[in-house]
Amino acid sequence: MSTVIINGTVVTATETFRADVRIDGGKISAVGLNLAGSGDTIIDAVGKYVLPGGVDVHTHLSMPSFGTFTCDDYASGHLAAVMGGTTTHIDFCIQPKGSSLADALKTWHAKAEGKALIDYGFHVAITDLTPEVLQEIATLPEQGVTSIKLFMAYKDTLQVDDTTLFRCLEQARDAGMITMVHAENGDAIEILMQEAVERGQTTPIYHALTRPPQLEAEATGRAVAMAEVLDAPLYVVHITCKEALDRVKDARAKGARVWGETCTHYLFFTKSDLERGEFEGAKWVCSPPLRELEDQAALWAGLADQSLSVLSTDHCPFTFATQKMVGRDNFTLIPNGVPGIEERMMMLHGAGVGGGHFDLERFVSLTATAPARLFGLGGVKGSIAVGYDADIVLWDMTQEHTFTADTNHSAIDYTLYEGMKVTGVPVLALIRGEVVTEHGQLKAQHGSGQFLARARVG
Amino acid sequence: MSTVIINGTVVTATETFRADVRIDGGKISAVGLNLAGSGDTIIDAVGKYVLPGGVDVHTHLSMPSFGTFTCDDYASGHLAAVMGGTTTHIDFCIQPKGSSLADALKTWHAKAEGKALIDYGFHVAITDLTPEVLQEIATLPEQGVTSIKLFMAYKDTLQVDDTTLFRCLEQARDAGMITMVHAENGDAIEILMQEAVERGQTTPIYHALTRPPQLEAEATGRAVAMAEVLDAPLYVVHITCKEALDRVKDARAKGARVWGETCTHYLFFTKSDLERGEFEGAKWVCSPPLRELEDQAALWAGLADQSLSVLSTDHCPFTFATQKMVGRDNFTLIPNGVPGIEERMMMLHGAGVGGGHFDLERFVSLTATAPARLFGLGGVKGSIAVGYDADIVLWDMTQEHTFTADTNHSAIDYTLYEGMKVTGVPVLALIRGEVVTEHGQLKAQHGSGQFLARARVG
């Protein structure tokens, strides 16, 4: 009646050791030597590494944006995720202006209905802080949502003002929630964009040039200052540059409850990718934009020295052929976002562990343990430990994989990592003890993924 | 027909030397040895130091604020200034909402009419940036105004949003003007103030506690980031704390055109002065608020190492007996501002030069040469050099002075420096070659002060 993974090498955020893993009722019941008994279902992991399934806390599936929707829904997005070794994600539920948060959550629950392959939770992005909504924040934890998100950019659509940000940080703190921010100064960016367009500067590179790093560092510093003043927990998403990272570090050095993530693409690409010809640069249009090589170096060091806690994807896919193409003559119309939900773990493993930036335990921490703990999934997701959900991925660290849009599982028509080869591939994934993928084959049914009610945090 | 100051020791921002100073037509015509001729009016400066008259670029005379007006008009304010060795100031002309800048300037010109004793200019504080006002900015230099001011605090009254700040920085840059900012996050402060009052925390100390240094550093960083992005000149007024100063220094180290000032009171008082009993703390209520001893140390070092360029007063006087008293039961009603126009130079000399923080030349730079140069008065005000206006103050560096409200010349009923004794006193002041004060006696007529049309800057 049990499932036992035998002969593998288990990796947690701090240990690597040979052990079997026993699973009962979807949860890990033991980690030890010689656990297989007669009657057990055996998964032989000989020569493989047994890692916790990835936790991606920054995704946008079926999200309305730029007059369209991100091109992955919970079916295709989840398939891509789990093929890449990710078994849990937390998606952004965006409050439509005028709507209650409860209604927004209802809409997002419906998106997942019948499609989910992996387990999922929601962050609620607040865009319209009426007095009613301010009160409603405190009700979110009982609905399983313990994080909110605020945009300091995207003027006139998602952007909130400082009054809203400050009040939300305070309210979230009191409710046992963590506040996430997209930190860029949207007012200044809006003007720079308008001016660029007026000057006829309409190609994708101007997306980066109108969102300079100072405006990210500034907004990061602003959110951090508010968090310090309020002693409120804060999570800065998609940090891209040295200066913004420095703001997070300074706050942490003063004992503030502040954490930061970066995303896969900021480690592998730079501003210059936006200059690729034939409008191809549009594929790399995301916000904040790609930066410089020295910023990449600072981010890698930050992942290693633990000043960055999490590596997520900000998976926000728009097709090149149709969706990105809308901005052909005007970069401000290019939907902002890049795909990456499938590549995250393999790319980080290949370049991060393979490249000597950090060890396998740190890889596990960045991709699974830390994000789970920070967002109220400690004890449930993100580790190979007794009592945790048996979300387990077997990795073959000798196998190679070359990324290409053709074989990727997202609904999108390109990958940023086209033709890049990595060593280390997830070959089997279990969620709550059930095999979901095996050697690239889907073994589970859409709808098997479950909503995660997360614990209070901070 | 000439006036010659003989036997004195001349001090400029970089030199100290024995020389006579000849004055013709209100301007310095020569600095040299044995300049006195027959028929000249002789001023014997034996044993005295001959310094350029002080330039105070941050004052608020007859300014409407908190439902009242600052208690010094151009008569009493100028008298206090010149008794303290200051012969030029630049006052803030505040745009009333809905008004044009030209109308605001007209109002301010009228305030000075017939009252001025010292020369004066105006910064225009923009509070309502309509498209018309945005266009109007470029017309200011031809009206002799080459600096604008924006408030990032004082929600719902003076505060502007980031769109306004960014546009103004850009417009001012293009017009050859410098932008000044009051850097505090007004949104967050407003909430903190409301919450304090709701909790019954109504005494003056809560003025400081609801305006924590992080919110000043944040706003400073925000303005600096915008200035960097735009390559626009920026002047951060009244820097009070180490963290805000660091933002200015970081920008300067990257080559940005950013400068900072601090004000006299931040060097001598701390937050704890707000806790003085019998509501006396209200006398020290100003924004940003007083900070800590370590901030004082950072400011002194900044004045010495030239990361702070200017020492000004932010003279903004409200009487204790009536005006400050309005906030007896609610600190948010206490008019924000402290006096200091008379004490600035003597206090800075006594503690700065006397205390070994810097030399007399640096004192001249901080109080006269640098502010004049930064605000378009280079070649006219702020130095003892040929062709400059003969705004000259003789200092007796052996004379002592004790500050007390009784003998001060401001219309206010208190001084922060009550009972403090300094060594080094201005004993004679000339403006454009005319004696205005001598040994504490006024020698000129109100109305003799002139408006200064300033040159473009940046």
Add this chain to the structure above:
Amino acid sequence: MSTVIINGTVVTATETFRADVRIDGGKISAVGLNLAGSGDTIIDAVGKYVLPGGVDVHTHLSMPSFGTFTCDDYASGHLAAVMGGTTTHIDFCIQPKGSSLADALKTWHAKAEGKALIDYGFHVAITDLTPEVLQEIATLPEQGVTSIKLFMAYKDTLQVDDTTLFRCLEQARDAGMITMVHAENGDAIEILMQEAVERGQTTPIYHALTRPPQLEAEATGRAVAMAEVLDAPLYVVHITCKEALDRVKDARAKGARVWGETCTHYLFFTKSDLERGEFEGAKWVCSPPLRELEDQAALWAGLADQSLSVLSTDHCPFTFATQKMVGRDNFTLIPNGVPGIEERMMMLHGAGVGGGHFDLERFVSLTATAPARLFGLGGVKGSIAVGYDADIVLWDMTQEHTFTADTNHSAIDYTLYEGMKVTGVPVLALIRGEVVTEHGQLKAQHGSGQFLARARVG
């Protein structure tokens, strides 16, 4: 034949969960639910936390210093350690000048012989780098020693010059070893001490005043710079002040292989403790000296934000009544060092976890998992995981303990923490599966502790 700890709550550096722990052959063979079988030896941990035994990587037992020996030998020192929850330590083996490293190790092995209660390893401190000794470094790993230590202070006794430091860093790097430094500028300190004594400044406070933090930060920066240039692994011991910590952080932010520790006493005491009357301040004389409250705050934040990796003791005990008393009339003769091997874990738990600085998992990391990993004991010590030595301590987090010299187990006649009360006490300790202490009673024989041959690191 197995031992099973049942009903406890297991804590690792990243997880806390309910599980039994099975032990076979001195090693952990399984962590899981319901592991107890018939015939097993059962340890009931109901209501207790099951933590890895502490690993203290900075101790000085029976060490010759200041013309005497530290007053704890491997018997009393180990007893104090294990009573405090520490089951492994790495002691400093000091090369006598003129001696080979092998001879020094022989001497240190003899010190442990027949006395050891807990497992132990050695760092070799190099004081005399002859060409032969330089060659000998590469032979240390095969003797189970994979770390060396260099003193940048203690002029004319332990101090090495920069040539030695640089060569050792390089040699150690090539041999798979990590280099530790005591970072203070000994040349400058020696002069300051002489001058103080010449001026008659002989009381304990002058110990701190002649070792200012700048000289620690300087030396830290020097060692870090060398490590960066050589890409050599570096571990900075006993960081005491913000400025030194900043040097470590800056290096880590550039991707250098640099780590830092602080020690218990720097978190709880300040320079002012050296001014305690009746020469009592001498009890707090250690190097680097105690600092200021703001340094304490920086260290606590560093432990939380992971810029400090380890909390160790620098246990270096000298009796007050006789050994410290030698410096009664001259602080430079006071033996440098303080006790703490017994208090470390309880104090850090009480104030760190109890005081809200970090959680229990971080406590485990700082006191066991991280030091074990950094010093070549990963997979063996420092965690509750399959295959690890069963060095396990049961903690009763509700029990209180008050420190007092009378009941402490060290041979020393005082404790810095006299009268301090903490909540959270280790009530049972196993080493390699054997019970060593239970409720304050020793259950094992001296001589049962084993030497640890450590793996290569870096």
Add this chain to the structure above:
Amino acid sequence: MSTVIINGTVVTATETFRADVRIDGGKISAVGLNLAGSGDTIIDAVGKYVLPGGVDVHTHLSMPSFGTFTCDDYASGHLAAVMGGTTTHIDFCIQPKGSSLADALKTWHAKAEGKALIDYGFHVAITDLTPEVLQEIATLPEQGVTSIKLFMAYKDTLQVDDTTLFRCLEQARDAGMITMVHAENGDAIEILMQEAVERGQTTPIYHALTRPPQLEAEATGRAVAMAEVLDAPLYVVHITCKEALDRVKDARAKGARVWGETCTHYLFFTKSDLERGEFEGAKWVCSPPLRELEDQAALWAGLADQSLSVLSTDHCPFTFATQKMVGRDNFTLIPNGVPGIEERMMMLHGAGVGGGHFDLERFVSLTATAPARLFGLGGVKGSIAVGYDADIVLWDMTQEHTFTADTNHSAIDYTLYEGMKVTGVPVLALIRGEVVTEHGQLKAQHGSGQFLARARVG
């Protein structure tokens, strides 16, 4: 009997104005309008700028080094200096080991005898601090020497240890002197050089690669820390990189009496110049070595924001054809040093003022006023002010000049700036009122330059 410079535009460190300059007895007696009288010698400066002659506080003429002597003596070196607009320099008098400082000064006085064209002073570089020499330091001011220099690099020749550095800083402080340091870690560099040579890495680029910036920043931090601890004045010569500059800034921000200079070549060249073919890179071999473009940017910003106080040359010329050639097969034998005494002012003016980094006043401060003041020549050299020596240079800011070894005046056979064109040329130089050069023609006799006994400083 007077000389009067008429019709020019006078520039000081803080003012620019139209005025005549009268000279009597070699000193400036007046600056004013219409100063020319009958019988005066008139110099018409119409269309010209009237600047103080340059003060170069870092030169090495006829200095023994690397088994040879720098190729400019006081005749050729002074000619080159004054042709470039420099009228005062302070040269390094190097104590031979075993010698007294007085004897070293005697040697250096002899070098200047009969050759000097410009005024000169000496810094004494201490290389051998015997107890006698330590005492002798206090006698230097009465010999007109108020600055000492210490080398932290050049192992086994010039390098001193930390004990020497610390004692000298203290002794100099007490004697009213300033201490200068060459800040690089010579111990580490010596090993890196040996290892490079052993690996066959012998070309000039390895000069830079074996002197990495971390080792300069380290040594800078070390000297700065000592200066802070002792409250001793410190001047860090030839700062080349951002990290070293940051150390100086941090100290200044804490109020320390610390100043820094950079040198011309660090602003115009990078490490890559050492890779020029045909051994030409050897021409750029100096210590510290050339760095990166980002370091150049930091230095330019430092010159502008006043964190760097002085721009000097470190003129230390060795001929390419013979002297540099000694290191053809081994970079460690290449004499360290580059020429620049003639180019300094024109290059800094052309690129600094012409390039928009700062204004003409700042140029005057960096090249004349600040170095004179810092080294005890305030009131005598470095400004156009009454009582100052009439060391005056007329600049034609419209004239162009192209540097080439053929027309340069140094005895060296190359210039780093070969073929570079600048706008702004010194066309006439007076020293103490006497014309020394006019339109490139020498008008004075060798021997006319005078030794400068400098005042105490700090």
